[in-house]
Amino acid sequence: MEIKRRAFYLVNGMKLSTKGRYGLKALVDLAVNGDKEAVSAGSIAQRQDISEGYLEQLLARLKKAGIVVSARGAHGGYFLARPAEQIRVGDVLRALEGSIEPAPCPGLEGECTDASSCVTKNLWRRINEGLTKIVDETSLRALIEESGQKLPTQ
Numbered sequence: 001m002e003i004k005r006r007a008f009y010l011v012n013g014m015k016l017s018t019k020g021r022y023g024l025k026a027l028v029d030l031a032v033n034g035d036k037e038a039v040s041a042g043s044i045a046q047r048q049d050i051s052e053g054y055l056e057q058l059l060a061r062l063k064k065a066g067i068v069v070s071a072r073g074a075h076g077g078y079f080l081a082r083p084a085e086q087i088r089v090g091d092v093l094r095a096l097e098g099s100i101e102p103a104p105c106p107g108l109e110g111e112c113t114d115a116s117s118c119v120t121k122n123l124w125r126r127i128n129e130g131l132t133k134i135v136d137e138t139s140l141r142a143l144i145e146e147s148g149q150k151l152p153t154q
Contacts, residue, residue, distance in 0.1 A: 019096040022050050023058045027092060028144055030068065031084040035152030038070075038077030058096060065095035084144060084151060090135035100135060101128045 025048045033039050033047075041059055045052040059078055062068045067087060068078045080087065093100050112118065144151060 020093050023092055023096045027140055030078055031080055031140055031144055032149050034079050038079055040077040061095050084141035085139045087140040088136050089138040093135055
């Protein structure tokens with residue numbers, strides 16, 4: 001499991017930005033606290049010590065990606081769009097960060113003049129494939145369980 005934890009910091013220039021970190025924290029909070037009713041961005045922001053305005057931007061991206069849904073009204077807020085075991089960390093990071101390749105390599109895209117003689121092209125390919133595999137196989141539920149928190153239905 002140690003490899004998984006380290007991999008989350010290997011995104012975008014070898015470091016996960018606040019978008020990815022805060023987005024994952026918010027989704028864990030939403031999964032843990034949003035069982036019966038919508039959870040407001042303000043309550044998530046307060047519990048997770050995230051600026052509410054910034055969190056609203058992240059939630060808008062996650063909504064557009066189909067990861068969360070919103071409810072309007074006096075008791076409005078957010079819900080997960082599907083169960084936590086069906087939400088993959090890779091989908092969240094792509095929605096918030098864009099590409100998750102830690103080592104973009106023009107040779108992998110066929111745009112490198114040194115591709116035929118490059119000694120590191122295959123290394124970057126393996127690194128990118130390894131990270132992609134980890135984030136695409138890790139569910140939001142797994143993050144919650146690894147953190148020691150419990151989903152409301154457990």
